[in-house]
Amino acid sequence: MRDYEFSSASPSLSPALSSPCTPLHSRVESWSRATGHKAEVLIRVQGKCFHLHKDALTSRSTYLKRQLTDFVSDFALPLNISAETFTLVAEFCYGAHLVITLLNLAALRTAAELLEMTESNCDGDDNLLHLTDTYFRQVVAVNRDYASVVFRSCLSLLPEAETAAFLVSGCIEAFALSNDGDGGADWLNEVITVRPEDFQIVAEAIQRSFGNHDVVYKLVDLYIVRYNEKITEDEKTQICSSIDCSKLSPQVLLDAVQNPIMPLRFIVRAMLIEQLNTRRTIISAAAAAVAADHTQIQPHDHHDNKKSIEPTGEATTLGSLLQRDTMIRQSAQLRATMAATSSRIQSLEEELNGMKKLLDECHEKQENSILLEDGRRSASFHYGTNENSNKITKGDKASASSASFRILSGKGSAERSEGTSNWSSSCKGTPRSTKKISERLINGLKKAFRVSGSAKEAASKDKIIRFDPFEAQCLLITIP
Structure with a gap:
């Protein structure tokens, strides 16, 4: 790796803030001795407390200048800034030489944007925003490998790394400016590790960096293939909404x-x-x-017809x-x-x-x-019998399969239904016709149900069959 003015060994951030060996603690003590004022502001960042001087912070950060008024002595930082990053920022506010590397560039640049660190000190030193921007343009934007490292470090800082610092767009532009013809296909596997809500931000950054949306489609395709069973149909539709189909090449559009x-x-x-x-x-x-x-078919001059017709025809x-x-x-x-x-x-x-x-x-x-x-629950058979017999003979078993017959005794003939009264009265007035009709019906029933000979004689001698056309039932009534 080439040596730059900005990069060197990164200082250790592991010791606790309360330890007197930390560089920040030493600088705070030195500031207190130089100014004669103790640290009057307590700033809480992700569970850690920083006792700092208000003047040192407000001289570099416009955001903290607005928040740390005369009545505020305890302030919890609500921004997406880690305690380690804030330690570096605080050291920079106390005049320390800031070491910028590929690993901390994204965090420092995002913190500089969120804290609005655009102020320079009285010695004329550059502000943190200008330092990080210069490092990115001179070191990261011209080297694809460096851009890949910074891009991976941006994923944990989304969405602020893009919405505030525009680091994702800068890294993607570095990929687009590379000489490789794959359009940065190797970093697509890094992008698909983001959450669905952050993926939309990355896709929009890619839209702004590339002329067509072929890379966006490829990225969306890889993302859906990987998380097909973990994302809903609505999330798929939302992710695909980042693709402008009118900006796809014909081959990619056909694949889509x-x-x-x-x-x-x-x-x-x-x-x-x-x-x-x-x-x-x-x-x-x-x-x-x-x-x-x-x-x-435009007219030609007569003098150069022979000269002009043949080339024009070809x-x-x-x-x-x-x-x-x-x-x-x-x-x-x-x-x-x-x-x-x-x-x-x-x-x-x-x-x-x-x-x-x-x-x-x-x-x-x-x-x-x-x-x-x-x-x-279908209709069952109802049989009426004489006083001397209440059983069905074997010959009548076949006729018992019909669910629309009722057998009534001579004494119980008064219980027959009202729907058959008219027809039965007409049959009583004409006994011959009644016998003919009954015989014909009996013969038909014999053929249909194959009744035995003995049953046929008993039916023809002792019983008259009446048919009710309205109830679709045949009534076998014993002659008294």
Whole structure:
């Protein structure tokens, strides 16, 4: 590593502040002896207490000048600054020579921005903000390896390292200015370790540093692949919102359309941009072809017809071939895009059909369970018998399978339903027709249920069948 004016061995920060051996404690004691004033301000930083002089701090920090008024003697620092970093800042306020390294640059630069350390002392020394900015421009911005070290140290200081100090953007610009053609692909693995809320800040910094968004898309793709099962669909959509599809190259845009891990909303947006780009290309190619044809038919002077026609014809023919090749490539690209789109839509339709099938199966199971319960509660058989017999013969077992028959005795004929009264009264008035109808019905029932011969004779001699067209029931009534 080259030696710079800013860098040397970093001082040890491990001893406790209360120890008399610490450089800060020694400087505070020296300041007290020189001014005759003891430390009157207690500043708390991440659980550590610093007894310091108000004049020493306010002479360098505009932020502390606003906070440490005459009525404030105990102040808890609410900023994203560690106790070790504040120790270095306090030493700098007491006039110590500050040692800036690659490892503490991000913390010091962020602290300088948050504390607004833009004030110079009476000796004309530079302020902390200017020192850190100079170190970054002269050492980090010109060396990609150094920029990678600073970039990693910035990740733990987000979002202040970018929103206040713009260190992430500076490191990414250093990557972009490097001579490598991969666009800084090795540091992408470092970026994907950030949290989803901080990732948005890094993505926006990359947007400002690169002309297109190919690197942003690659970064988002790596991040979603790594945390696909740990982030929600809304977080994926929020992360993908940092990509401007109109700034993607054609190859990357085609890959985005075919990427299955991307959220559906982003894929639809990429498809629309792809269609718009293809349409613009076709329109521009057609306009160029029309302009070439218009140039070809312009009148020429009679004296140089022979000299000018042949070269113009060759140029026009070559231009037409180039236009044709361009149209063929664009058509092939359009077909590939449409095929990818159709494949994506087909996969989505298959998923929807599968979900619909599962819903239909659930509804079918529910309906089957309801039908089974209704079948258990279906209408049973009701039989009325004579005084001498209350059992069903074997020949009548077949007829017992019908759920719409009632057998009533002669004495209980008064209990038959009201819906059959009209039909039964008409049958009593015409006994011959009643017998014919009953015989026909009995014969039909015999054939349908294969009743035995003995049962047939008993049914024809002793019983009359009445049919109720409204209740769809046949009543077997014993003749008294």
